[in-house]
Amino acid sequence: MTFVRGVLCLVIVLASSWAVAQGTADKGGADTRRSGYQDMGEALQKMQADDTANPGMLFVQLGGQLWGKAAGAAGKSCADCHGGVASMKGVAARYPAIPKGSDSPVDLEGRIDLCRTANQQADRLPSGSRELLALEAYVAHQSRGLPVSPPDDPRLAPFRAHGKDLWQARQGQLNLSCANCHDDNAGRKLAGVTIPQAHPTGYPIYRLEWQTLGSLKRRLRNCLVGIRAEPYAYDAPDYVMLELFLMDRARGMPLESPAVRP
Amino acid sequence: MVNVLINAPKTAKRGSIVEIKALILHPMETGFRPGANGRIIPRNIIERFTATWNGTGIFDMEMSPAIAANPFVSFFAVANESGTIGLRWTGDEGFVVEERIGIAVE
Numbered sequence: 001m002t003f004v005r006g007v008l009c010l011v012i013v014l015a016s017s018w019a020v021a022q023g024t025a026d027k028g029g030a031d032t033r034r035s036g037y038q039d040m041g042e043a044l045q046k047m048q049a050d051d052t053a054n055p056g057m058l059f060v061q062l063g064g065q066l067w068g069k070a071a072g073a074a075g076k077s078c079a080d081c082h083g084g085v086a087s088m089k090g091v092a093a094r095y096p097a098i099p100k101g102s103d104s105p106v107d108l109e110g111r112i113d114l115c116r117t118a119n120q121q122a123d124r125l126p127s128g129s130r131e132l133l134a135l136e137a138y139v140a141h142q143s144r145g146l147p148v149s150p151p152d153d154p155r156l157a158p159f160r161a162h163g164k165d166l167w168q169a170r171q172g173q174l175n176l177s178c179a180n181c182h183d184d185n186a187g188r189k190l191a192g193v194t195i196p197q198a199h200p201t202g203y204p205i206y207r208l209e210w211q212t213l214g215s216l217k218r219r220l221r222n223c224l225v226g227i228r229a230e231p232y233a234y235d236a237p238d239y240v241m242l243e244l245f246l247m248d249r250a251r252g253m254p255l256e257s258p259a260v261r262p
Numbered sequence: 263m264v265n266v267l268i269n270a271p272k273t274a275k276r277g278s279i280v281e282i283k284a285l286i287l288h289p290m291e292t293g294f295r296p297g298a299n300g301r302i303i304p305r306n307i308i309e310r311f312t313a314t315w316n317g318t319g320i321f322d323m324e325m326s327p328a329i330a331a332n333p334f335v336s337f338f339a340v341a342n343e344s345g346t347i348g349l350r351w352t353g354d355e356g357f358v359v360e361e362r363i364g365i366a367v368e
Contacts, residue, residue, distance in 0.1 A: 052269035055332045058287040061265045211290075211331035 033253060034187075036196040036261055044208075048260040056137060056206035056258025059130070059213045063138025066131055072122025078135070081119060085142055092140035093149050093255055096240050096247070098156065105159050107240050108136050109215060127234050133213045137204050140257035147252045148201060156244060159237075163245030166238055172229030178242075193262075199250035200243060202259020213258065216243055266361050268349065273366045274341035282313065282321075283336040284349055286359065292327040308353035311335055316345035325353075341367045 037045060051057050067085055070077045082088065096105040099114060106114065109127065112135050116122045125132035150156070167178045181190065182198035189195070203216045210218075217239045221231040232238045265287040274280045286308070293305025305327060313321035321337045339347075344367045351359045 050269070052267045052283060053285065053334060055285060055334070057267055058265045058285060058332060061267070062287065208330075 033199060033250070034197055035199055035201050035253060035256065037202070037256060037259065039187075039194045039196060040260075040262065044260055044262060048256070054206065054258065054260055056204070056213055056260060059134045059137045059204070059206075060141045060258060062130070063134035063136070063141075066135055067138060072116065072120035074119065074121045076120050078115070081115075085138060088139045088142045090143055090146055090149075092143040092257060093146045094151050096156075096244050097151050098153060103155065104237065105156060105240050105244060107216075107243055108139060109217075110240065112136060112139070128215060128218060130212075133204050133215060136215070137213060137258045140204065140255065143255045144257055145254050147254055148247055148250045150244070150247050150251060159241045160244040160248055163238075163241035163243070166242050167245055172224065172227035174227045174229075176227045178223065198246065199253055200246045201250055201253050202256040202261065204257065205259045205261050207261045209262065216246075266349075266359065268361060268363055270347060270363055270365065272364070273368065276341060276367050278341050279338050280341050280365070281336060281338050282347065282349075283334070284311075284361075285332065285334045286351055287332055288351075288353070288357070290325075290327070290329055290331045290333065294327065304354075306354045306357075308333065308351050308357060310352050312350050313337065313339075314348040314350075315339060316343060317348075320347075341365065343367055 037048065040048075047053050048056075064085070067078045070080070079085075092108055095111065096107040097111075098105050099111065109132060112132060113124050117124060125135075170177045170180070178198070181195050186195050186197040200216050200219075203219070204213045205219070206213050207219075217234075220239055220242060224231040267285040269283040271280050288308055289306060290308065291303055291306040293302065293307075295303050297303045307327055307329070308325050311321075311323045311325065311333075312319060320339045323335065325333065344365065346362050346364055349361045349363075351357065
């Protein structure tokens with residue numbers, strides 16, 4: 001009996017420490033999740049908040065121009081099917097998702113690719129290209145302020161679970177997992193920089209270090225190189241699975257796209 | 263396709279000081295970096311930014327390769343008369359961008 005009680009206590013302790021590590025707002029517990037925005041200096045916060053000082057807005061503007069521009073053999077623009085961009089409100093908050101007629105999830109970038117290849121009959125825009133990022137930023141901007149709300153699609157569960165496994169797996173020469181930094185040591189310093197909790201609420205972000213807009217994939221590759229692991233291939237599904245897990249982890253947090261980060 | 267974001271007041275009191283902020287999309291390639299093929303990427307920067315108020319120069323700036331991409335410039339001017347503020351960026355590879363904004367002074 002004592003043994004059973006001991007095990008039960010252990011389970012409770014483990015469960016509560018898990019809840020703390022996840023920083024979720026479970027039943028009465030305070031939400032300890034923080035966006036990277038809250039850990040930036042005041043100057044950068046103001047830069048992000050001011051739409052004429054946030055360089056990400058340059059790309060949103062560019063995306064607006066591309067939205068109305070016809071492309072591909074079909075000679076159609078995004079606007080020809082979708083109309084005004086207001087129809088994209090909330091889309092970025094629920095991706096990655098499984099598109100109709102498919103059984104694997106795509107992120108926003110992949111969704112734009114599908115539209116281009118299937119509906120516009122145009123070439124794919126290269127991952128990380130200015131045009132693709134601009135369109136992504138234009139669409140994501142429509143969801144600014146909306147809570148992250150991943151779809152309740154049971155087919156996503158195995159992909160999300162795999163993403164969680166990737167998150168927790170140690171890798172690279174430094175033998176670190178994502179969770180080692182962003183769950184276990186978030187808020188502490190790494191080389192003088194505050195380790196963020198890694199909530200993907202502002203992508204695509206304008207990172208001052210990059211001097212341009214960048215995707216979550218680029219950020220993840222950055223982290224992988226940082227722990228001296230080999231980054232996944234550019235079109236690897238692993239990025240989407242990690243994003244699925246991260247978006248679920250950030251469920252309910254407001255989107256900031258396009259965010260500014262140092 | 264050129265992208266500029268300008269933040270300036272549309273109206274101002276005569277004699278007051280107004281702040282004009284301008285952000286432009288530009289790579290500001292330094293001319294010192296090797297590309298993927300090992301060759302130096304040619305310099306491509308904005309060399310000069312000027313501002314005029316009804317044609318009279320109010321601000322003039324020379325830019326260098328050390329300035330980051332998408333340069334953001336903020337400056338002040340005294341609002342004396344209604345009219346047009348002209349902003350002009352010129353640089354390598356024949357880069358010329360001109361923008362005009364109206365301001366009413368009362």
